[in-house]
Structure formats: structure tokens, C-alpha cells
Amino acid sequence: MARILIVTPAAKTCSSGNRVTAERYAGHFRALGHRVTLAEKIDSHAADLLVALHARKSGAALLDFVRRYPRRPTVLLLTGTDLYGDLMTSPTSRDAVAAAEQLVVYHDEALQNLPAKLRKKTEVIYKSCRPFAAAAVPLKRSFEISVSGHLRSVKDPLRAALAARRLPAESRIRITQFGAALSRGLLQRAEREMERNRRYRYLGEVPRRRARQLLARSRVLVVSSLIEGGANVIAEAVTDRVPVLASRILGNVGMLGPAYPGYFDLKNTEQLGALMLRCEQDARFYRTLRRAVATRLPLFGPSRERAALGQLVKKLLT
Numbered sequence: 001m002a003r004i005l006i007v008t009p010a011a012k013t014c015s016s017g018n019r020v021t022a023e024r025y026a027g028h029f030r031a032l033g034h035r036v037t038l039a040e041k042i043d044s045h046a047a048d049l050l051v052a053l054h055a056r057k058s059g060a061a062l063l064d065f066v067r068r069y070p071r072r073p074t075v076l077l078l079t080g081t082d083l084y085g086d087l088m089t090s091p092t093s094r095d096a097v098a099a100a101e102q103l104v105v106y107h108d109e110a111l112q113n114l115p116a117k118l119r120k121k122t123e124v125i126y127k128s129c130r131p132f133a134a135a136a137v138p139l140k141r142s143f144e145i146s147v148s149g150h151l152r153s154v155k156d157p158l159r160a161a162l163a164a165r166r167l168p169a170e171s172r173i174r175i176t177q178f179g180a181a182l183s184r185g186l187l188q189r190a191e192r193e194m195e196r197n198r199r200y201r202y203l204g205e206v207p208r209r210r211a212r213q214l215l216a217r218s219r220v221l222v223v224s225s226l227i228e229g230g231a232n233v234i235a236e237a238v239t240d241r242v243p244v245l246a247s248r249i250l251g252n253v254g255m256l257g258p259a260y261p262g263y264f265d266l267k268n269t270e271q272l273g274a275l276m277l278r279c280e281q282d283a284r285f286y287r288t289l290r291r292a293v294a295t296r297l298p299l300f301g302p303s304r305e306r307a308a309l310g311q312l313v314k315k316l317l318t
Contacts, residue, residue, distance in 0.1 A: 002034045002317055005047035005065075009040065009057035017149075017232045018053045018079065020208075021127065025051060028306040034313070042068070049316060050074045052096070055082040059096030066099050073316040076100035080229030080251050081154070083113045102316060106230025107254025123312060126255075128305035129235040136216035136240070139174075143280045146218035146242075147177040148211055148233045151186040156247070156267060158189060159224035163273035164199040173199060173280055175222075178214055180205035216240040220279050220289075223252060226266060230255055235300040243289035245275050256296060262289050 006029075008022035026036045037047065042064050050065045052058040055076055062074055076096055078087075083105070086093040097103065103122040105111065111119050138144065145164075151157040160175050167173055177200070181187035190202040206214070215221060221237040221244045228251025235255070237244050246252040248263040256262070264271035278285050298304070 002048040002313060003046065004029050004034050004036045004049045004051060004313070005042075006036060006038045006051045006053070007041065007058045007061045007065075008038065008053045020232050021077070022053055024128065024305075025309065028302075028309050029313070031306060032310050032313070048072060049313065051077070052100075053077045054079050055093035055096045056086040056090045059090075059092040062096045063092075063099055073101045074099065075102045075104060075312065075316070077104045078110070078229060080225070080227040083110055083229055084227040084250075087113075102312065104312075107251070109250040109254030110229065112250060123308070125305060125308045125312070126299045127230055127232055127235045128300050128302040129232070129239040130302060131239050132212045132216040132236075134213065136213055138217050138219055141172070142174040143172045143220075144218050145173060145175050145220045145222055145245075145276060145279075146215050147175060147222050147224070148179060148215055148236075149223075149231070150179040150205075151177075151181040151183075151190060153183075153186070154226050156224040156226050157186065158193060159267065159269060159272060160222040160276070161190075161193050161197055161200040162269045163276060165197055166269070166273045167199065167277060171277060171280060173276055175200045176203065176214060176218070177201070178203040178206045178211055212236060212240075215242060218242055219286075220245055220276065222272070222276075223247065224267075224272065225249065225251065228252055228255075238293050238296050238300055241290060241293060241297075243279065243286065243293055245272060245279070257292075260292050260296075261285075262292070 006022050006026055008018050022038055026038055029036045041061050052062040062076060104125050105122055106127050108124050147160050149155055164173060164175050193200050194202055215236055221242050223231055223246040225247055230251055234244055245262045247266050264275055
């Protein structure tokens, strides 16, 4: 049994992807028989192994741990902002990546953004998810499309709402968006969009179980992000057999596969609107998306992720 410290920049009360991943990892490690502590920094926590999420935000904690315990292994999980931004601009991120004994990314495509010397110490571990436990029946009066996640500019969060404006009058598509607005400007934009767009509803932050229920009952999920390390919500959608319309970026392609038929170009409102309408009106295309989602299901099984983490701990501590 090992003592494992998981450092995450997301507080216990936060519902961000980092917090979801940290809690899921903690559950896997405990199921494997290890003692686990979750924290936002090192403080007095002693551990046999450190797992840190986010190179820039948790990099200082990882470097502190390495200074205190130079012979104890460290694992650094790389997020989208790490891979597609901070590794090029943040000294803390670069130092943390160099110091970590092991790096983890969430899909194969992420390796493309790492130099060869870092790929040698990088493991690909897909995120896992369990199906939503309760029955989630789609709405009958509308074709509901969900957008799940905090409103941040890097997520291009209102793209689905903008696309819905252009739909023909007979379309039954409605956009349901949920997640905290992380800036007042984005909150105001969402509120103004609701006033002018009858197809759009923004619910704000909702409890995690409610978010899963809303996703599971949806006909389609839209992920319009500009960058992604590997979105938890895609794993959730795949697990619940909800088709995804996603921006064509490495983080989404890595989760859904290069041949997936539901991509649109970054910020391309017209393409997204056409795909949304096709999902509503073309039953054959919709079934194709569902089958494509189903082929990715084995990647996101909890037993697969737990086994990979077990092998990682074994490798680092023996």
C-alpha cells in the first residue's frame, strides 16, 4: 500500500474537469488499496508518490515536492492549456514537465504536441466514466442539444447558441447550456443571448448529478472548444451513447477518433448549424453518429483506466 498525494488546482467545492479527474483518480487508487490525500498544495503532506494536475497551476507544488523528496516519484497530468499554450510560455510549466518522472496525457493525439524526449516518459491513459444510473428520457417537444461545462473563452461557449439562431423556423432544436460563467462578461453574453434567442436556455452552474442527467437526456452534445486536453464531458457522452458534435481540434479528435463524422471547423457557426440540423432531420446520419460513439466506448471503461493507473504506480514504486 502506497501513500499517494494528488495535487489539483481545483478546490473541493469546484466542479471543474480537473476536480472531476482528481476525484476519479483518488477513487481508483483507493480501490487499488492505496491511501490517498487530495490537496491544492503540498504543505505538510508526506507521500510515497505525487500526482499533480496541470503543469502551470500545480507546477510549483510538484517542484516543491521534488525538492523535499528528491527520490520519490512524481506524475504530472497535462491539460489542454498545458499542451497547447503554457508549455510554450510558462517557465513553471516547463520546469515541472522536466522535473516530473512521469507524464500522463488523455489520448494518443496529445503526443503530437510533445517533443520526442518527453514522449519517452509519457503514458496515454484515457479518461473513464460510468453510465448515468437513472433513466434519462429525451424531451418530446424539442430536439434538445446540450452544451456542458464552465463558460470560458477558450471553450467558445456560445457557438451552439449562435448556430441555433440561423435554423429554419420549423426546426425543433433547443440549446440547453449549463456550467458556471467564469467571467462577468460571459455571463452577460449568455443572459443577452437568452433574451434574443428563443432556442437558447442557460441554466448556470448545476449540481454534478443534474449535469449528468441533462447530458444523458440530450439528443446531441456540442463541444466547441478552441483547445482541449481531453474533455471529461466527451467521455460522459460516449458512455451515455449521446452523439457529439465537436470542433476539429487534437483534443477532440483524440477522444472521438480521426474518422468520426461529427466534426466542424473552429468557430464555424455555419458548419455547426448544418450538422445540428442534419442530426434533427436525417435519421440515418444520426444513427451513424450513435454507432461511431459506440465504437469508442471501450476506451472509457473504468476498469481500463484503473488497470492503467495500477500499472503506473507499480512501475514507479518498484
